[in-house]
Amino acid sequence: MAGNTKERLLDSSGELFRRQGYMGTGVKQILAEAGAPFGSLYHHFPGGKSDLGAETVRRSGFLYGLLLGEFAGPEVELAGGIRAFFAGAAGTLRETDYADACPIATVALEVSSSDEEMRQACADVFNAWIEGGTARFELAGIPHARARTLVIQMLAALEGAFVLSRALRSTEPVELAGEASVASIEAALAA
Amino acid sequence: MAGNTKERLLDSSGELFRRQGYMGTGVKQILAEAGAPFGSLYHHFPGGKSDLGAETVRRSGFLYGLLLGEFAGPEVELAGGIRAFFAGAAGTLRETDYADACPIATVALEVSSSDEEMRQACADVFNAWIEGGTARFELAGIPHARARTLVIQMLAALEGAFVLSRALRSTEPVELAGEASVASIEAALAA
DNA sequence: GTCTATAGAAGGATAGAC
């Protein structure tokens, strides 16, 4: 049960960070959401909020990377998998009233110039996505350098589309970013 | 001098929001930065922080739109202007230690699911950028629907590249996003 | 009508009861 509490804390903070960011989420809110008593936070995360925050970012980022892998894994055709992923992201936005987009983007922007430990956690996640994506694109026959470029452009398109879609409350940006990414990938596959 | 204080407050909050976001910036910090006494905030912005916040977003967004227009205005060749804008954004990131990117993106992600007034201010800015950009692209001979699509894809690429570049402390994402955007625009111009 | 002092709530963190 003790290990369960730690997982619930990470789950709750992950959900709240995604919607409200790091600065906008209080530890009391996280504890209430997790149904955990106050002291348990400092039992499981001696470093307090920043400790929990860094581990939340790494965990949420890892899980989101897995989700991307489920849509565009080696067993499916690459361009079709990416197309499905963007379509799924647009659907999730609609279903959650534009709340659930990238789990770490808000935090990344908030901490990049003020909290080096948290910034590093975000950077580690993005680098893992880039490396994992590059390997997947190479498996489809795209040369390494081109694969890496395409992945970074795709992730940028996705993250920026999330910013626009959430603010505009429209899935149009995510859909258009998906189309652009798929087109680039198909061009690279045809080359 | 009174009007000057209001402008200084907007300037200070704009700078701080860009680096730390809305939630991470306290009104006392804004006042200290502007060299203004505490009461002046509520004199110029009766609604308090959210009042100042919304006006800051609209003003910062308007000014950033002007900057974009300076780089890619009607008097310069479109693709070259866009290329120069992304190069300038990368240069600014390097010069400011990856602090100065989009003035409203952090705020937009923070407030999109929690503060409707602020979210609307961000949406108004993004819509103005989209409309202004679409008009500029049409002037270069690109049909309306295609122009609008290209602008949204370009803005998404820019915003997402800022997220990655700030977290990774590398201008690579911004540079690659610029290349992708320029290539799309050149393809549309050639069609 | 400019500014200071303070209120009242919420923030993160800790000490210690059990």
Add this chain to the structure above:
DNA sequence: GTCTATCCTTCTATAGAC
């Protein structure tokens, strides 16, 4: 070793002195 009660700080906002 789980949880509660409390501490100190910081937050936004207001009241009122001058």
